[in-house]
Amino acid sequence: MDDHTAITLLLLGAVLVYSLAARRLGRANITAPMVFVVVGVVAGNTGIVQVDADVGWLLTVAEVTLALLLFSDASHLQLREVGRDRGPALRLLLIGLPLSIVAGTLLAYWMFPEHGWAAAALIAAMLAPTDAALGAAVVTDTRVPSRVRRLLNVESGLNDGLATPVVTVLIVVVASETGQLGNQNWLIDALRSLSIAVGVAVAVGGAGGAVLRWCRGHGWTSPLSEQVAVFALALLCYFAAVAIDGNGFVAAFLGGIMFGYLANAELRARTEFTETTGLLASYVVWIAFGAALVGPALADATVRTYVIAVGALTLVRIVPVAIAMAGYGWGPPTVLFVGWFGPRGLATVIFALIALEELGNTAVTDHLVDVASVTVLLSIVAHGFGAAPLAARYGRWASTLPDDAPEKMAVTPPSTRRIALQADSPENHRTSH
Template sequence: MTEATFAVLALLILGWAVVSDLLARFNITGPLVFAVAGYALGNPDWGPLPVDVEAPSVHLIAELTLALLLFSDAARVNLSRLKRDIRLPGRLLTIGLPLSVIVGSLLAAWIFDDFTWALAGFVGATLAPTDAALSAQVINDRRIPMRLRRTLNVESGLNDGIVTPVVTFTLAVAAGQLGVESHDGGSDHGGGALLELAVGIIVGLVIGTVGARLMTLGSRRRWIATGARRLGTLAAALSSFALAGAFSGNGFIAAFVAGIVFRAVLDEEVVDADNAIELPELLGEVLALTVWFLFGAALVPIAIHNFDLPLLAYAVLSLTVVRIVPVALSLLGTGLDRQTVLFVGWFGPRGLASIVFALLAIEQLGDIPVVEQAVAVVALTVLLSVALHGVSAGPLGRRYVRFEQSDDDSTAGPRSRLSVHRPPTPPAPPSTDQP
């Protein structure tokens, strides 16, 4: 990345920070703004800031961003609290997510004849995880039931880490099927991916446990200076990712596991966990805007160049049928009404994780035409998601609240669906009419 590109990005982030709330009122999200800016300024055909999609710096920024967000999202999940309300997110992660991967993979294999089964599996797994940042208005809307918002937030925080091993495995197998040599000069057809997964889990367990215990010890004995807890947490996130890479392990899995273990082991009576996680989360958010710029500059042109009706059909079906049907099946028997199920099903936007996985495909499989087509499928789906989910978050959230409120007013007796939290109605003022 050149100095000019870095300067422009910094200025864009500054400008976005100043008007972010104003744009949010018009349902314009940060990812949309930076994707459009990247396409306009970094387009290889005319942009003054061309971005090389195969440049090592681009891949490093994207991978580091995903690692930080995986760690912070996992560390945000309080397992002790989640156990009391695990039913809905548990169903989405254990039933809905695998079904989405399977349905998305089968659909890709059916629509795109040139895809190998592993490449179709890669597309299905890459587009299965959701990104809560694209529907932040819904998750932050206090009028929507807390249990529902927590479900969407927990799902998006954990599903990218859960699906990462599948993406890694399918990429390794696809390399063998396409005759692409791995980094060590051979093609292991997936065996190396399993070893990377194992190393990543071990590194994550060690760093998460040691980091949390050291943080607790330092806080209990008052060794840690003000603000140093956040620095220590950031170091734990970065070291888990880097150390796994140094031992030829999967850095994403290491960061994800480290985040879960870090929060579980940390003594929250001594350390404010939410405060400690702020710095890696904030840095991840800043880098995420950079990745959205790179997405617009490097991946959107690939989607436009390869655009055709089958590509569009898959993107639309991925955002609707491939998401909503598995969600509906996973929520059977929960007592949720149809509107709530559709609401949860629609708000599964594709985002940062899908972008990083697409860049991994370019890095590991090269610029083979069939690989470029797979990347185009992912890029177009994410592009549509950025536009549709970002624009619809506010209006559909308000519509859902109005529906629940009107249904509350017209329904007597106990209800099994989630109730909308509303402040109590103030008493009416005394009448001034004389008897």
């Protein structure tokens, strides 16, 4: 049996078993990433499958996964509908996220000065996006105020899109510093790539959304065909940009924003097939992560690696959140709760795989992959098992707050579409959009 067949059978079997027990596993605080990473570790260590982190098919699956999720998340970005939640969301995204990258850069350079500032900044940007799916209980536990749950989910859905251009530009900078670009200017190369992405986003995501809306208005489409059309638009944004040397991820994210802006609410709700496909593809990435990256990372990790990983999950996240929300009226428990629940997950793993592909097997790349892998692994365990008890404890504290407290003023149900899929909780499916 070849490796591709073995991996396919392993994936299908693992998905089936997990799907049959998803709700019971969720009650035990066992998340989907936990399950599929363990499957990957066991399969890799026992020789059931052999997965190399730099194989072409894995990178393709990872890139498509990120493109689909970027498009679907961005298509639901409707700040007018967020209402009072707009302020804290923008604070976390526009103040907290940049500060996290700055703080992470300082920490990474302090630990590994031999790799330079560009590599330190790349590590920080790779570790900056959060993944609410790793602590699903936080955004599905109704004891936590709906405003806090919604905020964490909105932040998680959008900060990977904001971090993506930073990561891709820094990969180019590191490649330039290591002489991989030759005589090319990294700034010109990055600007050209981003400019192409913007053009593709407008042409595919924007125009495609407008055409789909027109066709729907004239009765040409069906609900199923609309879901397929949205899926096709997401992939077209990515692959069209890549085909003409643009940044496919930026094109997918901006294309999703353009689609969401020009499409109506009914069409924005047609991303379910895109999200589900992206979710299934993410299981492949998690299995490959366990099989190919976890073992080598744990074997090569040093004390400095763990310092960066622990710092990224604590001070590098919590302090920027506290600064971003200063003066907003949140109590210290809320600041700590939001600061702690910034899990690092799928986007970080995919960024590490992309860096490995673009930069090749070098000392800098090994360092990047090890730090990313250890951080994600720690986050899977800490945020997975800690989500439910901490959510319950915080919920009890929040229940003592008056109704006009900043944490409780907004009562709009949280948007938890992707989280609900992983937690197998139908009552938590997206109710807005």
